[in-house]
Amino acid sequence: MLINSTLSGKKELLLPIHNNRVNLFVCGPTVYDNSHIGHARTYIVFDVVARYLKHKGYSVFYLQNVTDVDDKIIQRATETDASPRLLARKFEQKYLEDMQALGVTNVSYYARASEHIPEIINQIERLIEKGYAYETETGVYFDESRFHDFGKLSHQSVEDLEKHRIEPDPTKRNPGDFSLWKKRQDGPEVTWDSPWGKGRPGWHIEDTAITENYFGAQYDIHGGAMDLIFPHHEAEIAQMEATSGKKPLVRFWMHTGFLNVNGEKMSKSLGNFTTIRDMLKKFDADSFRFFVLSSHYRSPIDFSEDALDQSKKSLERIRQAAKLIEAEIEGSPSTADVASSEKEANDPSILEARARFLDSMENDFNTPYALRAVFEMVRDINRRLNEKSISRNALIDARNLLDEFGQILGIGFSPATGSRAENSEDKTGKLIELLIDMRQKLREKKDWALADEIRNRLTEQGIVLEDAKTGGGKYSIR
């Protein structure tokens, strides 16, 4: 399959370093606050990347770091008079809950920075030995002038990078040198002993220490959002390629586009963010996943409630078709053709839908194009259901295919809500069903006046009835 590489700017063929194994690393959160839906976009995208690679038969190890030692955590802890460690744990827990709620379930291992301090120190020592890093009164820095590939990922020259907005630490040799170890003591929980005295790691070093520990000096895919290209990922390349002498650090750098609001990047510093929790109060996770996957992962997307509403409706279309398919399968009792349903799918239209979907995913995870295949299949099935020109076998194949698609995208396409059986757990549900049954008897007697009155008065109570042809029907509580 083809994956776009930020390094080359081109799509390249995925050939894993270790046979069938794909090592995937994605930059995780800095746990000092609730995550917002911009983060959610990135993590949903890489969840689908992992799902698809697994579906292809690769053994995927998906590693994610958790930055639990950081200036912002310390700052927030100081402001709120909290312990930095407990603050980090609290937001890490909330992050994991958010991911669970979004169906982001394919991370194999979360690695905390604070639990990899020995690996970090070890890597810094090797960088100093090789002459790529030096110590000053304030810390240990990477000497950018020694690493000639610096800037290759962000396509900038070292001279371009001389410009800076933040006043550099005066002890550094070059303004572009970045911190590996900070000689700071901000409290016992965020201070460790090192050959350079007490302190804590710089921002970039944890990722390469962690990936080297689990993957070695080189691995297959590194993901993150575009804002990490510089300086973060550039620094990772410098650190690891300098340490190991092996290039490239990763085969594929994959970067997701931003989630914008009114054309502006959503970010904590701008204050225009919606947390995942708040979003999920208004929309279900599947609608949000659908919204995210409706655009290509590298394109910017503009978040709005209208856009989410539209995604919800689009998803409903697929689910509605799944309902019709299911009802038709249930409704047509097993006949002679059931025996042959064991066979592989052979309906040409369904085979084509599957091929198109998978081809789209093969081409740099083109989920919008893959969704097109889903819609085209849905329309075709609907039409044939109307014409009663589809076999039970084909319907079963279609159902299975929708399940397969749903599995890859992490979206439930199968009908799940609002059925009478599910709502009949409680007494209210039973009472409503009783009314529906009574009303159905009235309808059979063609007592439309009374039947309509029952429906209207239930609607007033927020209970919306949807009659079905055969009677019964469904209801939903608003």
Added chain:
RNA sequence: GCCAAGGUGGCGGAGCGGCUACGCAAAUGCCUGCAGAGCAUUACCACUCCGGUUCGAAUCCGGACCUUGGCUCCA
């Protein structure tokens, strides 16, 4: 200033040399006691601008313009 990503129908959003997606919204029809929901069909021939290459360009090559982002906090 340098680097990057974009600019496509009413809206969202693919395509990236010919077959001009897909979805939402719209119109018509079907279904229905009615309503809702649903389904089908149809219409919409759109690609920021200016040059060029080509039999043919949204797509390739020049050159503008605009938007957003990065340039040591960021998914």
